[in-house]
Amino acid sequence: MSRRLPRTEGPWAWLAAGSVALSLLLLGGLLLLLAVRGLGHFWPASVTLVELEDGRLLAGQAVRELPLKHRAGRERLYFTGNRDLDGHVWHWLPVDTIVASERPAELVVLERRRHGAFIGRLLAVGESDALLSAQSREAAWTGLEARLAELEALRDEHDRLRRDVLRPLIRRLDARPDDTAARQALAEANARVRELQQAMGGQAALLESVDGRRLVQPLDEVLRAWQPNAMSLGEKSGAWAQGVWRFLSEGPRDGNTAGGVWPAIFGTVLMVLLMSLLVTPFGVLAAVYLNEVAHQGRLTNLVRIAVRNLAGVPSIVYGVFGLGVFVYGIGGTLDDWFFSDALPSPTFGTGGLLWASLTLALLTLPVVIVATEEGLARIPVQQREGALALGATRLETLIRVVLPMAVPAMLTGVILAVARAAGEVAPLMLVGVAKLAPQIPVDGEFPFLHLDRKFMHLGYHIFDTAFHGNDVQAALPLVYATALLLVMVILVLNLTAIFLRHYFRSRHGVQPRP
Amino acid sequence: MIEPQNLVSAPRSPWRRRFDRLATGLIAAGGIGVIVAVMAIGAFLVVEVLPALFGGRLEMERVRLALTPMAWGTLKAALWAMIFAVPLALGAAIHSALFMTQRLRSRMKPTLEMMEAMPGVVVGFVAGLVMAPWIERHLAGVLTLMLVLPLGVLLAAGLWRRLPSGWRRRLSLARAGLWLVPWLLLLALATFALAPWLEGLLFGGDLRVWLDRELGLDYATRNAMIVGVAMGFAVMPSIYALAEDALSGVPSRLGEGAHALGATRWQTLRRVVLPAASPGIFAAVMIGTGRAVGETMIVLMASGNASLMSLSPFEGMRSMAAGIAVELPEAVPGSEAYVLLMLAALLLFIFTFLVNTLAEVVRSRLRRRYRWLGGAA
Numbered sequence: 001m002s003r004r005l006p007r008t009e010g011p012w013a014w015l016a017a018g019s020v021a022l023s024l025l026l027l028g029g030l031l032l033l034l035a036v037r038g039l040g041h042f043w044p045a046s047v048t049l050v051e052l053e054d055g056r057l058l059a060g061q062a063v064r065e066l067p068l069k070h071r072a073g074r075e076r077l078y079f080t081g082n083r084d085l086d087g088h089v090w091h092w093l094p095v096d097t098i099v100a101s102e103r104p105a106e107l108v109v110l111e112r113r114r115h116g117a118f119i120g121r122l123l124a125v126g127e128s129d130a131l132l133s134a135q136s137r138e139a140a141w142t143g144l145e146a147r148l149a150e151l152e153a154l155r156d157e158h159d160r161l162r163r164d165v166l167r168p169l170i171r172r173l174d175a176r177p178d179d180t181a182a183r184q185a186l187a188e189a190n191a192r193v194r195e196l197q198q199a200m201g202g203q204a205a206l207l208e209s210v211d212g213r214r215l216v217q218p219l220d221e222v223l224r225a226w227q228p229n230a231m232s233l234g235e236k237s238g239a240w241a242q243g244v245w246r247f248l249s250e251g252p253r254d255g256n257t258a259g260g261v262w263p264a265i266f267g268t269v270l271m272v273l274l275m276s277l278l279v280t281p282f283g284v285l286a287a288v289y290l291n292e293v294a295h296q297g298r299l300t301n302l303v304r305i306a307v308r309n310l311a312g313v314p315s316i317v318y319g320v321f322g323l324g325v326f327v328y329g330i331g332g333t334l335d336d337w338f339f340s341d342a343l344p345s346p347t348f349g350t351g352g353l354l355w356a357s358l359t360l361a362l363l364t365l366p367v368v369i370v371a372t373e374e375g376l377a378r379i380p381v382q383q384r385e386g387a388l389a390l391g392a393t394r395l396e397t398l399i400r401v402v403l404p405m406a407v408p409a410m411l412t413g414v415i416l417a418v419a420r421a422a423g424e425v426a427p428l429m430l431v432g433v434a435k436l437a438p439q440i441p442v443d444g445e446f447p448f449l450h451l452d453r454k455f456m457h458l459g460y461h462i463f464d465t466a467f468h469g470n471d472v473q474a475a476l477p478l479v480y481a482t483a484l485l486l487v488m489v490i491l492v493l494n495l496t497a498i499f500l501r502h503y504f505r506s507r508h509g510v511q512p513r514p
Numbered sequence: 515m516i517e518p519q520n521l522v523s524a525p526r527s528p529w530r531r532r533f534d535r536l537a538t539g540l541i542a543a544g545g546i547g548v549i550v551a552v553m554a555i556g557a558f559l560v561v562e563v564l565p566a567l568f569g570g571r572l573e574m575e576r577v578r579l580a581l582t583p584m585a586w587g588t589l590k591a592a593l594w595a596m597i598f599a600v601p602l603a604l605g606a607a608i609h610s611a612l613f614m615t616q617r618l619r620s621r622m623k624p625t626l627e628m629m630e631a632m633p634g635v636v637v638g639f640v641a642g643l644v645m646a647p648w649i650e651r652h653l654a655g656v657l658t659l660m661l662v663l664p665l666g667v668l669l670a671a672g673l674w675r676r677l678p679s680g681w682r683r684r685l686s687l688a689r690a691g692l693w694l695v696p697w698l699l700l701l702a703l704a705t706f707a708l709a710p711w712l713e714g715l716l717f718g719g720d721l722r723v724w725l726d727r728e729l730g731l732d733y734a735t736r737n738a739m740i741v742g743v744a745m746g747f748a749v750m751p752s753i754y755a756l757a758e759d760a761l762s763g764v765p766s767r768l769g770e771g772a773h774a775l776g777a778t779r780w781q782t783l784r785r786v787v788l789p790a791a792s793p794g795i796f797a798a799v800m801i802g803t804g805r806a807v808g809e810t811m812i813v814l815m816a817s818g819n820a821s822l823m824s825l826s827p828f829e830g831m832r833s834m835a836a837g838i839a840v841e842l843p844e845a846v847p848g849s850e851a852y853v854l855l856m857l858a859a860l861l862l863f864i865f866t867f868l869v870n871t872l873a874e875v876v877r878s879r880l881r882r883r884y885r886w887l888g889g890a891a
Binding site: 009010011012013014015016017018019020021022023024025026027028030033034066282283285286287288289290292293294303305306307308309310312313314315316317318319320321323324325328351362365366369393394395396419420422423424425426429430459460462463466467472476479483486487490491494495498 | 640
């Protein structure tokens with residue numbers, strides 16, 4: 001041989017390998033970013049006391065650092081809270097103007113219902129009209145902690161009373177206004193609520209910002225308090241876990257910039273649940289028809305291709321269909337027939353839970369049909385022939401032999417459908433998602449599940465908070481956390497589907513029908 | 515399990531047969547009903563749009579004025595997404611179909627499926643609110659990175675040949691997809707450390723000012739480049755999955771023949787496997803384009819949503835899908851704006867349906883060809 005054979009693969013093979021590495025890097029980077037920013041938000045960060053050149057004092061949590069725009073050097077962003085004192089919560093400080101910074105243990109952070117966080121010193125706790133002089137630091141702090149625990153218990157009782165006693169009584173009175181027993185019970189409950197409200201009020205804390213301005217903060221507006229600089233690692237971890245739990249279990253506050261995402265979780269889960277109840281039977285029905293009943297000819301093949309293609313039609317088009325047909329078409333007609341006394345304010349003629357679930361069911365139908373069909377096609381034809389030879393009818397073969405074998409494939413399809421529906425936002429913007437739904441669509445009121453109500457959704461919550469909030473910077477950590485939550489839910493669903501599919505394929509090592 | 519005693523007497527019972535026929539009929543009716551309902555989408559859009567369009571309620575001039583920027587924006591977003599996604603997806607597909615070990619490949623596919631499942635709203639949020647301002651500050655670094663990464667991979671290949679053979683076996687090409695990750699990370703960090711110095715040297719300290727002065731390019735924070743990267747990230751896995759299927763489906767005896775004649779794996783790929791699989795790769799790119807055209811949330815969140823008509827990667831755009839999502843809830847049913855948006859939806863539907871059908875037809879032909887190639891020898 002005159003020419004030596006090339007020994008290596010050449011540059012292009014390496015570039016191909018590089019693109020695998022780059023995609024892995026991008027995916028890993030995105031997940032890491034969401035995880036770090038999303039989970040980091042709940043960590044009680046230390047508070048720094050900063051002294052500036054001009055003698056000003058500031059206390060806050062350092063958020064990030066950027067190079068200065070117009071001269072050399074860097075500037076640092078501090079979250080300083082105290083919106084009621086300063087009017088804003090962020091401070092950009094050029095790093096070279098900071099002359100001293102320390103982390104005194106006595107600085108407290110209070111999470112409040114209004115005005116966001118307070119960062120500063122705690123001077124005293126007590127009755128609001130007797131708060132004049134400062135107490136010792138330990139006494140004030142233990143007083144505050146005890147009072148906050150008390151308040152938490154009172155608040156729980158108050159909420160329970162409203163939910164379990166007051167609302168049902170009011171409904172009973174609405175139905176029968178002359179029910180004297182109910183009226184009396186209502187009066188008693190109202191008295192108890194007033195009592196609780198009174199017990200919650202009264203106490204206040206005397207606070208002082210680091211530059212010496214004082215304010216009296218009613219304690220019933222304080223949700224949580226901690227001294228981040230004095231906390232040990234264990235205490236911080238505890239506070240972190242508590243923060244995560246509150247994020248998952250509470251409703252949003254302060255125009256979605258604080259609080260939790262419980263209504264959005266609930267809305268997403270409920271909508272997806274309704275959707276899978278709708279999509280599973282119909283998807284399986286269509287797949288069974290296509291694969292078991294229909295004559296396998298040119299037409300069936302065309303239908304199959306068309307169904308497959310519908311999975312590639314943009315979701316927004318489904319949203320347009322949902323708006324035009326379900327909301328304006330069917331919803332409008334329903335309103336004319338049954339809810340005409342409520343017109344012109346629409347009942348079903350506007351976006352709502354039912355229409356959103358229907359639209360998403362339609363959107364995910366192709367996914368379920370394709371997955372189920374794939375499962376049906378993998379079942380060896382001998383199984384069917386065996387059943388028929390033993391004298392079973394077509395229906396019996398289907399129900400007793402074919403469908404049980406196809407269950408994992410159906411499950412895979414439904415899980416993939418759920419994963420797709422949970423992440424889909426665009427069609428929901430047309431058919432029924434809300435920025436802030438005051439009531440979740442399930443309660444004790446007849447008919448318990450309110451299909452006409454608007455609902456909150458994790459994905460839309462991300463979009464709305466990130467793009468329409470009034471303080472995006474403050475809401476950003478919560479958006480990260482919400483995004484992380486959504487991604488986790490979807491990844492877990494997808495992993496389940498992948499696992500099921502793998503299990504199914506390895507159990508029936510059958511080739512699909514050509 | 516079917517119990518035997520039921521089977522003996524069963525087929526003679528006329529009731530059972532009638533019931534069977536009835537149930538089968540019901541399944542057929544239900545199945546056809548569901549399929550018709552799914553297909554009704556296209557019919558609905560046509561019914562909403564055509565009467566208004568040809569009944570003279572809409573002037574063609576208005577339609578043209580309203581839809582051209584949106585159509586332009588849609589295609590521009592898709593174009594930049596494909597510029598980013600296609601090389602990445604095809605490279606990854608080629609590497610995992612031809613070079614990776616079987617074990618690694620079976621891990622790689624689900625990982626990239628995860629990437630496909632990433633919801634658009636999350637990708638859009640990260641692109642629009644995190645990546646866009648960051649890239650605006652590090653524009654020079656990002657642009658340099660696009661040059662540095664491929665060159666860095668080639669550099670790694672060159673260094674690899676000088677390694678002792680033990681190391682070479684440990685860091686084999688089959689596993690290069692994994693061990694190149696830290697290398698690329700290192701390169702990226704080095705690039706961003708050096709970029710400000712480079713920017714000062716070449717562009718007088720601020721690349722954005724330089725772009726504006728020398729090339730007349732405006733730089734918008736949320737622009738086509740951001741959309742391209744974000745949407746490329748979103749559509750890349752589906753292109754990858756289909757292209758990988760096409761490549762690994764090529765009958766192995768073809769490749770083995772080329773290997774036997776002394777070709778390297780890359781030569782085999784270029785002369786034998788790639789031509790055989792090219793229709794499948796074409797189909798993969800088509801389906802990717804279909805997805806990029808219809809993607810709503812990423813464009814909405816990362817594009818700035820201004821209806822501009824330019825090709826510049828540094829300016830924003832407004833796409834049809836994003837326009838529908840924002841404007842349709844406010845449009846009064848039956849009004850001109852409503853019909854126009856319906857028309858946009860119809861166009862999207864027709865476009866994606868055609869593209870997907872084309873891809874599907876190409877793929878089914880390809881499958882037949884593989885069967886023929888595999889069985890002919």
